[in-house]
Amino acid sequence: MDILTHLVDGFAAIFTPVVILAMVAGTVMGVLAGALPGLSATMGIAVLIPFTFGMEPLVALGLVAGIYNGAMYGGSIPAILLRIPGTPAGIATVFDGYPMTQQGRARLALRVSLYSSAFGSFVSALCLILLSPPLAALALKFGPSQFFWLAIFGMLCITSVLGGSLSKGLISTCAGLLMGLVGIDQITGAERYTFGSVHLVSGFSIIVVLTGLYAIPPALELAEKALRINSKDLNTGNRADDGFRMRSLLPVWLRSSVIGVIVGIMPGAGGNIAAVISWNEARRRAKEGDCYGKGDPKGVAAAECANNADTAATLIPALTLGVPGSAVAAVIMGVLLVHGLRPGPALFRDTAEITYGFMIAMGVTALMMIPIGALGSRLFINALRLPPLILAPGIIVLTSIGVYTVGNSIVEVWIMMIVGFVGYGMEKLEIPTAPAVLAIILGPMAESELRRSLLISGNDPTIFFTGVVNWIFILLIALMLALPLIRRRKARRAVTENQKVDT
Amino acid sequence: MTKTIFAGALAALAMSTGAVAAQDYPTRTINMVIAYSAGGGTDVAARTLVPFIEKYLPGDETIAVINKPGASGELGFAEIAKATPDGYTIGFINTPTSITIPIQREASFAFDQLKPIANVVFDAGSLVALPNNDFGDLAGLVEAAKAAPGTITYGTTGIGSDDHLSMLALQRAAGIELRHVPFGGSSEIRAALLGGHIALGSMNIGEVIDSVNEGELATFGQMGADRWDGAPEVPTFQEQGFDVVSGAYRGIGAPVGLDPAIIETLSTAIGEAVADEEFRAAAAEQALPLDYQNSDDFTATLTDLQGLYQALWDENPWVE
């Protein structure tokens, strides 16, 4: 009954005034970051990482939990009012949210979005709390050979975030792997790619890279687009839908939560995919009288519930195995690292109180969203009028001072800025950045676990093929590799069948 | 007119500052450089100790902790070594890295640019295995290693870490050969040990004593010259006939060339801080084996250690 005591300890740890304040502040900041087009949860947390550095771990993680959940809801505000998704995950909310605004039912759409988001986030947090401890207990038995296969599996999952072009995805992955190599090699102690600079001997700080990659390009983008929003566009309409019963959304919520959680656990896919799948699924099951795509509250509910159900679930592989499945998870791993908490099974053993506290905070902030979203709706809507030309340099200032305080080093600020420019260039060339980030983390893990396994076995490669866990990973990897082939064959068959029909 | 008088006065003042500064020291905030990131072992220990040093230093000046992590500590040590030797920049100079980095590579500081002021912690090395291991005791382990050279695996926190160097010292003293498996941190060594992936784990006694007391791990001894109060039951390696004294010193140093009077002031204040009952209680909670040494003793200890590491390196460089 270890888990129960840990849960009780976790509850006690987060219900202190400071942590509650942090969770409220985080949720407010998250909704704001999500609502502002161009900013996202990843960016909000990336800017914040260095600031959390002086805080108690749970205060920092309470903030992070609030931002993560809040931003997912916040993204729906401009999606509904302006047809601009505030975050990529808000894309499916546009489908039914904006038509509702055109019908003068914006206020109802926002309310549905709020409750659906809270429901999805809460279910997701429950899954995190229930699934993580057993998975971590299992991972505790892993040795170097198992971790090697796990890292390879994680890297293969990256291929699913490669996007359109395989070669561009590979470029990004290789760039990340190379950045991970910089510094002293763990196994031989040799220096690689340091070019004689003492600042590179311990490698790139993952925090500096993440902040640069996720905070600078959005800032440059804001300046480039300089989108100004007219206050008359921010009309929430005057139709009151007090007759609408939230309870009627329950079946949609349950289905969408399951979809969101499953998509979240799988490395690679993100909240936008969860939302689109869920919205399609809801439309597929449409009954008479439903009008998906033309302003059905159920459409908003399906999309928003699923993208919020994605949040805590993406943290499951990150917290238990140390394998981030998405960019946000990588950034949250960065927050843990700042506080000396190494993601992986040890998190649930050595620092159980903090880990459980964080998981509970994910659930608590989900519920907090409802009063915060209801009370602050005017504030969030008006925040859309913040001039991007002030916002952009503001973000740069925050990240610079934040990164400086982590290492008291101006060199790291330069590194962050250069990484940021490179990241912006990558976006313009349509080279995805997510594979690079995951590769920075997983590459060194794969390399050192490979060589560590061979040291243990005395260069005997059979160590990789002994034991059930190794074989499970090998089978999963084989499946991952076979999947695109199977899919292609299916597609080809579908094409030929279509041709048959045509002729 | 007034200007020249003023300048003259300033010059006279400047000539006498040496003595005056030492007498009044400290008159402003002292910076304490920590070569590791916040939240790490040394950082937590330093932040626990700082209020007590402030308490015993003359005057009401404060000490600001500045983290300068990077390059296994090189950035921080270089910051201390290159600072003006006025007593306002001090910092933790941990062994073995403050000694081994200049041995291993072209470094941005030299060991003799650092002046040891006082040692605070000595965490002796220890060697652990699962309680049901086949070796029994240290003699049994050495016998087994002699029977099958280079096959018994041991985990450390990395190449050139104190865990690694203490095992190099043991292998030299006992004439055995073991197989080194470096890990990223001591929690990883522990997990690999408990999972049965490696046979031995080289960790500091302060890190393992709780697990040993709980019966989760068994220890072959501690590598201090004397037994640590926190582990009075655990025999030292010397008691068992192997002349291995090894571990990690965490003490305070300053740039060389510091006024001896300031060294004395600092060293005394740190000594009083380490002796403070309240601090000792906090240290016990963090399982910090305290070992105060004044400037002369600490300097002698580190100089000896430097000779030892240099000899080990010349014999068998641990980095390719």
Place this chain on the structure above:
Amino acid sequence: MSTRDDISLTSSRVVVAELAAALGIAAIFALLAWVGTGYRGAAAFMPIAVSGLGCMAALTWAAGLLRKLPKASVEEDVTLSKPSLRRLATLAALMVAFVAAIPHLGFFTGILVFLTAAPVLMGLRPAWQAALAAAGLAVLLWLIFIVLLESPMPADLIFGG
């Protein structure tokens, strides 16, 4: 559709620009692979393998573009907006100047100047909005880092320390 404020590019020129980027990336990977050959033993495997793979991926990309080049039209179909390029260049230049100035001015003076100048030079009117935001953020960050967290910071021109 294009106005005086827009720069029109033919899609063939866009492809050429992309091609240059792809070849540049391939060259960087090749250079890193060459550096990797200098490492000894097991430490050399990953650097060579990874940069080799990256180089090949970049060349594949370049080859794909090369194939696209003859098909690319010479019509003007990509437009870049001059004002937005100007804003981007202004911000990038000011960012670099900001970081370069920090060791001399200090963080908070730097923030005050940068955060006033950047929005105004990018075209924000009225200017007092930028000045107000700059002053507000500088004071807020000063309160957080100096008063609350007591972080060590470079000496500041206006805020002292």
